[in-house]
Amino acid sequence: MKPAPFEYVVAGSWDEAVAALDGDSRVLAGGQSLVPLMNQRLVRPRRLVDISGIPGLIERRRGALRIGATVRQAALERSTLIAGGWPLLRQAVRHVGHPATRARGTIGGSVVHADPRAELICALIALDARFTLSSGRAVHGPLQLGPGELLTAIEVPRLQPFAKSAFVAYARTSGSFADAAVAVVLEPDRAADAVLGAGRAGEAEAAVRAGASATDAAALAADLVDGDHHRALVAELTRRALVEAGHA
Amino acid sequence: MTWEELIAEPRRRDEHGVLVVLEEVDHDTRTAVFRRAGESFTVRADKVTSPSDFKPAPEFALEVKVLTGEIVDEDAERSPAGSGRARVVAAGVAAAGLALLAARRRR
Amino acid sequence: MGVASTLGQPVRRREDARLLAGRGRFLDDIELPDALHMAFVRSPHPHARFELKRPGRLTFTAASVAGRVAPPQIVPPPGLTVEPIPHPVLADGIVRYVGQPLAAVVAESRALAEDLAERVEVEYEPLPAVDDPRAGETMVRWEKSEGDVAGAFARAAHVVRSERVIPRLVAAPMETRGALAAMEGGRLTVWTSSQSAHRPRAQLAQSLRMSEDELRVIVPDVGGGFGSKGTLPVETPLVAFAARELGRPVRWIEDRRENFLAAPQGRGISGVVELAFDAEGRILALRGRVLADLGAYLLPSTPIPPHTTAMLLAGCYDIPAVEVFVTGARTHKVPTGPYRGAGRPEAAYLIETAMDTAARQLGVDPIELRRRNFVRAFPHRTALGWTYDSGDFEACLDRALELVGEPEGHIGVAMCVERSAGLFEHASVTRDGEVRVGSVPAGQGHETVFAQIAADKLGLDVDQITVITGDTDEVADGVGSFASRSTAMGGSAVAAAADDLLAGGPGVARFESEQVFTSGAYVAVVEVDPATGAVRVVKLVAVDDAGRIINPLLAEGQVVGGAVQGLGASLLEAVDGAPATLHDYSLPTAGEIPAFATAFLESPSPHNPLGAKGIGESGTIGAPAAIANAVAAAVGMRLDPPFTAEKVWRALR
Structure with a gap:
């Protein structure tokens, strides 16, 4: 399991990274998904542009959160700022791989790799996160990078006072990819319910705002996914997440 | 600064x-x-x-708790990357095949 | 003298100071600077005709090694009819499983060797593949009949039929397989990650047509074997051959993908058990049918697990009449071989789930039904032909029930009987405490147990003993570590060698004995979430009777480790359909480990001076059957492993 030959370029800044990219390049951040794929020779870039040395910060400014794309998942997990203001992210990141992979894996890598089972994407969608790109563009919702474009940061708005959140997942074993997961954020005048791999459950959110029971709202969220057992999982996890976030 | x-x-x-x-x-x-x-x-x-x-300000002082065992990583203490204040010890849990990091932060 | 014996004491593992600190020396830690790396071209098809286009000068193919590297010989257990279908070293024109090696290349680094391997042009013509063993040709056949089975079934008050399936499993040792070979002073030295040193030497000698004197096999630290390193990989003779041909050391370290594709897999059997009961719930006769999915070829040890499954099918019950048929079928899959338990978990699963099914059908408590049928006098020759040397099955069950208490959740009970030891082992002991044994550790704790035994005999401290294993130049003879045999056989050889030394002899012994029978009772407590189907094993109780326990700490470690592997087999693991990788094959993690209660009963074996029996496989044998019975109790119907959330959820609907 050794990768096919490739060129390796270390980028010290986002500008250098953009300049080094061409049509046949891949960006190396934490490498926890890309490197195994390269080792299996399923992905064979001509050039690897390593951005892991570009500093990434977790910052709060005027109540809003900004996370640099190269911030390690482990840093996210131990951040007191995130634990205090956006606990959903800490709850979600604990389901991403194992401590060893989180020490290398980055939040930006998770978002750009866009595995439908990526727990962090599910949580960020529930938080109405915005993705800042090297081109200056900012994107809400599903991220599609253009040629030569890089994700540089993720911005998350402040939550209202008394907001509650919950992240509930079912995986076969601790640390393996979840078969299903649900992120819920409940604020006084907002309800967010994101289903792993399926995005926001608008109907379930409306039902919660209208006072429907957790069980009834969960049934609406389950309609987003295919397969009867998958639906049963999403329904149960949504119900639990709503209850954990204080909705009966 | x-x-x-x-x-x-x-x-x-x-x-x-x-x-x-x-x-x-x-x-x-x-x-x-x-x-x-x-x-x-x-x-x-x-x-x-x-x-x-x-x-190490008081709130970050380390409590080094050495369980029955031996030092298994003396080099870490001397290396520039080592903090010099924590010791890695193999704890009395060899039956389970585990080594514990015994350095704990005092709250 | 005057040093207290540590036999029976929980002496801490002496090897851990080295292994836990990262100072172990495994195969890939052995530096030979000018070694070439070997990589294999492996089939992407389960069955295909192929043609190699323009193989390079340094490409080894079936044609280029023909007549010079022979496939390993098949050594079937007595009474088995076996077709002559050995595993070719390299495929010749036809590949029969995904991952089968058809060519090998060498290069200055592993990465370059992989580059070369993918440049070897192969033209494949896919052929229809047999996936279902029921459609496969028969490679192995065995049958046994004793007593009036037809008469017993005709007069039975109840007949119970139980049909079960156990999927194929991957052994997945932490360290994969591999070999390093170098010519040294006119002889060939082969380092290999193996459960034996002397067996690989014999196999290499046969394969390379060399005398054993021309070969030295060294086994460094081994990071787990679980049976999968008890069979010489077909790749190894080629590594040795290349080193001899090229006059340079050659290294092959199996990568994780290769380990999933090409290492022998375990289990993969289905079975039918029919039991005839009288009106009081006593078993009059057993009929068994075992179908094993053996894969594409017979490795030397491939026929052993189905034979062991059949021979242990009566479990711990006194059954006067039996009729058992075993069929080993050829499929287009990687061959199977012994995997921790190697037929014993299959037998325990078949008979113990059948007993629970019978209890339900007869309206008897499953524990009571077991009590009515236990073997109670030893030695006991079973109708199948093996002789249980000692034991107290009911005492194990009583102790297990005591330990489980009154749990929340559903409980399942399973008994187990397992053959261990047998054949011979060789050891030598010197006055200054050097112990040489043919048993080869893969992490079990040999350096501790053998030192305890030698220290006890010589009146020395355990720390004064040096244990030397895994080198055919250092240890005169040996078998190795298979079938939970190291303490009973290796340990007894050490004791006998020390006795010889103390009696004025050279301190050498070859200890021979027939096999001994470990037994035990397991109880699993499970919770099932009806909304998702998720199964959680809350508690496992393991009571084992492995004769005299030399070191209870190590013995418990073996039980717990085995039971966790059995938990993986119960809840998570299966190779079904396409070959697995670690992406889709789930292994249990620390997060899934339940609460444990373990205990030992000691019915000493009369067959060795230590009174010892094997304990290395007990957990993998008892735990899956107990978990299966607990899940059946929770779900209200019988399922086959793995008990995934989806499978259980469907059953509950």
Whole structure:
């Protein structure tokens, strides 16, 4: 399991990274998904542009959160700022791989790799996160990078006072990819319910705002996914997440 | 060193050659978190001096709890990357095949 | 003298100071700077005709090694009819499983060798593949009949039929397989990650047509074997051959993908058990049918697990009449071989689930039904032909029930009987405490147990003993570590060698004995979430009777480790359909480990001076059957492993 030959370029800044990219390049951040794929020779870039040395910060400014794309998942997990203001992210990141992979894996890598089972994407969608790109563009919702474009940061708005959140997942074993997961954020005048791999459950959110029971709202969220057992999982996890976030 | 100078440099090495990384900045409370040798240090703007001055302030003092066992990683103490204050010991749990990191942070 | 014996004491593992600190020396830690790396071209098809286009000068193919590297010989257990279908070293024109090696290349680094391997042009013509063993040709056949089975079924008050399936499993040792070979002073030295040193030497000698004197096999630290390193990989003779041909050391370290594709897999059997009961719930006769999915070829040890399954099918019950048929079928899959338990978990699963099914059908408590049928006098020759040397099955069950208490959740009980030891082992002991044994550790704790035994005999401290294993130049003879045999056989050989030394002899012994029978009772407590189907094993109780326990700490470690592997087999693991990788094959993690209660009963074996029996496989044998019975109790119907959330959820609907 050794990768096919490739060129390796270390980028010290986002500008250098953009300049080094061409049509046949891949960006190396934490490498926890890309490197195994390269080792299996399923992905064979001509050039690897390593951005892991570009500093990434977790910052709060005027109540809003900004996370640099190269911030390690482990840093996210131990951040007191995130634990205090956006606990959903800490709850979600604990389901991403194992401590060893989180020490290398980055939040930006998770978002750009866009595995439908990526727990962090599910949580960020529930938080109405915005993705800042090297081109200056900012994107809400599903991220599609253009040629030569890089994700540089993720911005998350402040939550209202008394907001509650919950992240509930079912995986076969601790640390393996979840078969299903649900992120819920409940604020006084907002309800967010994101289903792993399926995005926001608008109907379930409306039902919660209208006072429907957790069980009834969960049934609406389950309609987003295919397969009867998958639906049963999403329904149960949504119900639990709503209850954990204080909705009966 | 001013607050602005402190947070302007996200990575530096202290006088022991140990990497000190800026991990978190709260502009609202003017608080920064640095990471050095596997430990986090919080610095507030009103107390800023320099990250190389990080001494284990009382709130970060380490309680070294040596369980029955032997030191299995003496090199870590001498290496520049080692914090010099924590010891890795193999605890009395060899039956389970586990080694415990016995350094614990006092709250 | 005057040093207290540590036999029976929980002496801490002496090897851990080295292994836990990262100072172990495994195969890939052995540095030979000018070694070439070997990589294999492996079939992407389960069955295909192929043609190699323009193989390079340094490409080894079936044609280029023909007549010079022979496939390993098949050594079937007595009474088995076996077709002559050995595993070719390299495929010749036809590949029969995904991952089968058809060519090998060498290069200055592993990465370059992989580059070369993918440049070897192969033209494949896919052929229809047999996936279902029921459609496969028969490679192995065995049958046994004793007593009036037809008469017993005709007069039975109740007949119970139970049909079960156990999927194929991957052994997945932490360290994969591999070999390093170098010519040294006119002889060939082969380092290999193996459960034996002397067996690989014999196999290499046969394969390379060399005398054993021309070969030295060294086994460094081994990071787990679980049976999968008890069979010489077909790749190894080629590594040795290349080193001899090229005059340079050659290294092959199996990568994780290769380990999933090409290492022998375990289990993969289905079975039918029919039991005839009288009106009081006593078993009059057993009929068994075992169908094993053996894969594409017979490795030397491939026929052993189905034979062991059949021979242990009566479990711990006194059954006067039996009729058992075993069929080993050829499929287009990687061959199976012994995997921790190697037929014993299959037998325990078949008979113990049948007993629970019978209890339900007869309206008898499953524990009571077991009590009515236990073997109670030893030695006991079963109708199948093996002789249980000692034991107290009911005492194990009583102790297990005591330990489980009154749990929340559903409980399942399973008994187990397992053959261990047998054949011979060789050891030598010197006055200054050097012990040489043919048993080869893969992490079990040999350096501790053998030192305890030698220290006890010589009146020395355990720390004064040096244990040397895994080198055919250092240890005169040996078998190795298979079938939970190291303490009973290796340990007894050490004791006998020390006795010889103390009696004025050279301190050498070859200890021979027939096999001994470990037994035990397991109880699993499970919780099932009806909304998702998720199964959680809350507690496992393991009571084992492995004769005299030399070191209870190590013995418990073996039980717990085995039971966790059995938990993986119960809840998570299966190779079904396409070959697995670690992306889709789930292994249990620390997060899934339940609460444990373990205990030992000691019915000493009369067959060795220590009174010892094997304990290395007990957990993998008892735990899956107990978990299966607990899940059946929770779900209200019978399922086959793995008990995934989806499978259980469907059953509950």
